[in-house]
Amino acid sequence: MGELEGDLLVLGAGGKMGPSLLRLAHRASREAGSRRRIIAVSRFGTPGLAAQLAADGIETVERDLLDPGVVDDLPDAPHVVFMAGQKFGTSENPSATWALNAFLPGLMARRYATSNLVVFSTGNVYPFTSVGRSGSVETDPVGPIGEYAQSAVAREHIVTWISERQKTPSAILRLNYAVELRYGVLRDLADRVWRSAPIDLTMGHVNVIWQRDANAIALGSLQHCAVPPAVFNVTGPTTLSVRDLAEHLARRLGVEPVFTGREAASALLSDASRCVDLFGSPTLDVDTLLDWVADWVQLGGRSFDRPTHFEERGGRF
Template sequence: MTEILTPAIFPEAFRDVDHLEDFMSIPTQGVIDDLNALDGDIIILGVGGKIGVTMARMAKKAAPDKRVIGVSRFSEAGVQERLNAWGIETIACDLLDRDAVNALPKVKNVIYMAGLKFDSSGREDFLWAMNTLAPQITAEAFKDSRIVSFSTIHVYPWSNPLHGGVTESSPPLARPGEYANSVVGRERTFQYFSRLHNTPGRIMRFVYAIDPRYGVMQEVAAWVKAGQPVPVATSHADIMWQGDANAQFLRMLNHCETPASPINVGGPETVSIRYLAHRFGEAFGVEPVFEEQEQDTCLMVNCDKANGMFGNPVVPMDAMIKWVADWVKNDNPIHGKPSKFNVRSGEF
């Protein structure tokens, strides 16, 4: 029988990476119901990143009779083997290679997670290729499927955190920095081909995901533990547990529209960076140090629409804080890929 995610099975802490990833891939009843009601199998493009591995595993747990196919370059050693061990088919593929993408199994349900964000200085052409050309190749190859595509809240203007967050009615904005602009290009590419081929889709404007190995909480906790000043100019952040993000991505396959439409994905509450630092300071027995002054704006979105479909995420803020504090306190492994939530220039 498939284990179902509820607060009753929350651990006090995570023993190791295997324990963490097993927990993050436990489906909710909603994921189980939606995936089993969905016609066709599932392919996840860009599965080898921080989020895709546990998402694919959750899909397989929720719908063990469906094919779940993970596609990536698989540049990180061991990822392909781990996915295979969980019953997930894997295919190594460069999504900029049109012939290779055209040769992929044409299943009914596509989750597109590929893209480039950080460390693109000096290779901006590759940034634009990954964020616009690869979506074009995918949209043409999978024109007869449903496509749920990864996007970001970085397409929105910054706003006052007291005003409830930016909604989907706000058009994507050309902001400073090539990353945000290229992601607007990714969205518009998927929308164009969705309209051209009547391909159902959704564009997931996604907040900062976290697990104890990466993300806003891990960064703030690490700064506090090391006695480093915590930057608070960006005073608040939208945060979501990675397992809850997995669930909403998968369930959105049942809520696609033609042409593909955007939807904000995240929790119902925002968190103060200063508050986080004090919570971690209490856990570590240290007094946090701060730098900068809180500014009037931050990158804040309103996720009521998605949460109205699916209900609020299962994992609340307090549980996330406790799990991250324990992980960082015990010097457990991290991804080493900062979110850069505090960067206000748009240059990552």
């Protein structure tokens, strides 16, 4: 962050990752001697979140980005991170998902034509790949399954078209899956193990990345924006067995896991080699993350109660 000049605007900042990204950006900026403004825009549906961020030195703008004229009236900023989107509820309300995931990014990209844009996307844009290979790379053809993934591809295409037309430096981050103590694939598995709930092994392999590492990559990507947009798979470098993850958690929790189904020959997997080459390896290994999550669950630690549904193979969210 010390090499960047100017303010940072984060759109859709009130979700699971936004607050920690904002605090990381603020802390890194201050440590680098920068007094840049860190501005968070969100509906702030979580009570008290806006006040907490303000107390941490982050400016907050409480707006619904889909309301007419809101995007045009937002503050100028040379650096923009776009985190707004919808995944869950797509099956019941697909039009809202398309509005948030495709229409809104177009408004944002047009508004910030002269800024560096980092746009969060998802690894769900890829088709399933064989468990025997390392996962999809950024140059592979997309193959979205279901409307959520299709709307994410639309977001990428719209941002790319506007980037090329306006010469707007951009980066697209295909994330799957960020984890921390309160949510993510590891928390989902730990909750199931702890409750002796069955774990479906059909989607038998995953990638994960510690949320702080994902946020650091997002901020680092501001220095690698390009025309057309640079694309990065943001995830861990290792293909992980769901069975192995659950068994590790079970040992730590002192219970027996319950499994159903059998591992399929394919899974939703991404190859993070490009990201690792550019930004370095993740700071935390999976065994450490598993131990932390297991201990947190055993202590009754807070959960966001937002399952990832990583096991979904039909694209229904």
